[in-house]
Amino acid sequence: MSHKSNSLKQLALQKFKRNFWGVFSFYFIVLVGVISVFAYVLAPDNSQYANQMHLAIHSKKPGFKVQMLIMPSQLKTNQGVFDKIFFGKKNVNTEIPISEYRIENSILTYKEYASDGLKGTEKTIKTDLLLNHSPKDFIKEKSFLFGTDKYGRDLLSRVLVGARISFFIGFVAVFISLVIGIFMGSLAGYFGGKVDAVIMWIINVTWSIPTLLLVIAITLALGKGFWQVFIAVGLTMWVEVARVVRGQIISAKEMQYVTAARALGFNDFRIITKHILPNIMAPVIVISAANFAAAILIESGLSFLGIGAQPPMASWGAMIKDHYNYIILGKPYLAIIPGLCIMSLVMAFMLIGDALRDALDVKS
Amino acid sequence: MFGVVTVIFFLFNVLGGDPAKMMLGQNQTAEQVKAVKKKYGFDKPIKTQYLYYLNDLSPLSFHSNNSEDYTFLRQGKYTAIKVFSIGNTTTVIKFPYLRESFTKQGKKVSQVLAETLPNTFVLAITAIIIAMILGVFLGIISALYKDRWLDKSIQILSTFGMSIPSFFSAILFAWFFGYVLHKYTNLEMTGSLYELDDFGEDMHIKWKNLILPSIVLGIRPLAVVIQLMRNSLLEVFNQDYIRTARAKGLSEFQIIKKHALKNALNPVVTAISGWFASMLAGAVFVEYIFGWNGLGKEIVNALNTLDLPVIMGSVLIIALLFIIINIFVDLIYIWLDPKVKLE
Secondary structure, three states, X not given: OHHHHHHHHHHHHHHHHHOHHHHHHHHHHHHHHHHHHOHHHHOOOOEHHHOOOXXXXXXXXXXXXXXXXXXXXXXXXXXXXXXXXXXXXXXXXXXXXXXXXXXXXXXXXXXXXXXXXXXXXEEEEEHHHHXXXXXXXXXXXXXXXXXXXXXXXXXXXXHHHHHHHHHHHHHHHHXXXXXXXHHHHHHHHHHOHHHHHHHHHHHHHHHOOOHHHHHHHHHHHHOOOHHHHHHHHHHHHHHHHHHHHHHHHHHHOOOHHHHHHHHOOOOHHHHHHHHHHHHHHHHHHHHHXXXXXXXXXXXXXXXXXXXXXXXXXXXXXXXXXXXXXXXXXXXXXXXXXXXXXXXXHHHHHHHHHHHHHHHHOOOO | OHHHHHHHHHHHHOXXXXXXXHHHOOOOOHHHHHHHHHHHOOOOOHHHHHHHHHHHHOOEEEEEOOOOOOOOOOOOOOOEEEEEEEOOEEEEEEOOOOOEOOOOOOOEHHHHHHHHHHXXXXXXHHHHHHHHHHHHXXXXXXXXXXXXXXXXXXXXXXHHHHHOOHXXXXXXXXXXXXXXXXXXXXXXXXXXXXXXXXOOOOEEEOHHHHHHHHHHHHHHHXXXXXXXXXXXXXXXXXXXXXXXXXXXOOOHHHHHHHHHHHHHHHHHHHHHHHHHHHHHHHHHHHHHHHOOOOHHHHHHHHHHHOOHHHHHHHHHHHHHHHHHHXXXXXXXHHHHOOOOOOO
């Protein structure tokens, strides 16, 4: 039995490998996954939520370069290295964009950066405060590969960190939907009768409220925020999983291997988890890929409406919301870059879903 | 439907905060809160509130003759036809009462819906028609040129259409056709079906404003229709009667028009009508960005002001439409495919 299922898996894997778009999407998703885990290591701005603002240099073009005066933070921090790598620095150095500077008698005179023909004010500071380092250590040229957003934050860093929310919501939503969906679906399918009737009623009720509105209702009830969206999306998506699992179990129940298991005196729990579920996983996997894509879309939509991730958290949807007014101000890339990110990630999940469906031979 | 009402009511009432405080905003006094609570029945236990809500929604409802009670039929609450009264209770027939908006000085929710729903309907229907015509056409081409480059590019285009978030495509379309190409297209970035004219007196219809939003709203259904059309046509092509038709020497066009299309359309029609209701909800983003004066924009507004009755009403009406449309779809399905019999 186990030998045969292995070879079936291998067959599916071989088929999957032949699908160019499926494999391509797989690597793309792995890449985004790695980026979202190590976002703060990769991002130029590694403050928490990539939230280092420089209002003087807001909404600059991609590739913008400026000299930065970096003043070390006065506060001592006891944040662990691990924490810094995965959640960003809570305590960051103050950065001031400057246009020119000179040092005389250990006094640093600098001119603040000013755009739009304004004149920057001149300020002086004692270099002692900068812990007697050479100018090279506290004046650095910073470049912004994707430019800066309307608060002067590095767009590239925001995009990288934003990958995290999109990715996590997919995972959490799919996980919740699988747990509830498989549980409810197997109950309804295996036991039938009244249990089935009650669960089908719940499914139908949830079904007749459009997903977006249901998620809005749940997030309203639970309050705005990022975990609420996770839960809300998971709570709406289980319906599809449950329907598929129920249908599959109803037909699997009549199979001989189930009768055999029953004849051996196994209890219902064991029959469902050990015998039926492994045999019906293929369509569930395909649905999960689609749900992953849908979850990312819904999260970005909610963040766009302002009821998803709350600022200063970086989320692709919220970034579009912040900047879509800028498209007529000649800076369309501010909204287009995060939009393309959402699109490519969702597309990757859809393509991988299609490839899996072909490989596992599941009828849609 | 009853289940939907229950779920929505409890979602908004059990878990939510204090609606009376929400309505009055920051600077409220205890007396004000009490008065509002009384007016809307928030001072009662949740079970009673739920019964009140059902009573308000039900076309046949019971009302107390005591003016202190919540169920007392106030003047202007709704027009009702008295059926009979026993003792202190009057039974009336009325149009379902969805309560009043929190923020719009007691404007009725049903009135808000009546003003916005038709606009959304126009938008959704136009979008569906665009998606249907284009989708069937592209699906046929895709099936005819199966596995050639034309098919492959249509396939990729369709996956593309499915993965683009509607608010993003709306922004792109508004920007590109309404702003960059404004000189050539003469389309506006935003606009509703009815606009005030330059004198601010007359409302007149601007069909022009319908073009962009309906295309954007149609993108996703279009992608789905292409896929469905292609797959079902390919399945039909394998049938014997198509082979017979080919053997008779009919042209490919004749085969599709006379033989294949009707059978291949079944799944498409069912799917697309199912999509219609979710499009009413999906219109939220499109209407918001194009400033289309419909239900979706109203929902966003209500969300920002926490106008719960409006949100509850909108969710209810969309769920109701969803159910009606599904029944309708089943009927279409039976009509298209006589093999399926009514159970």
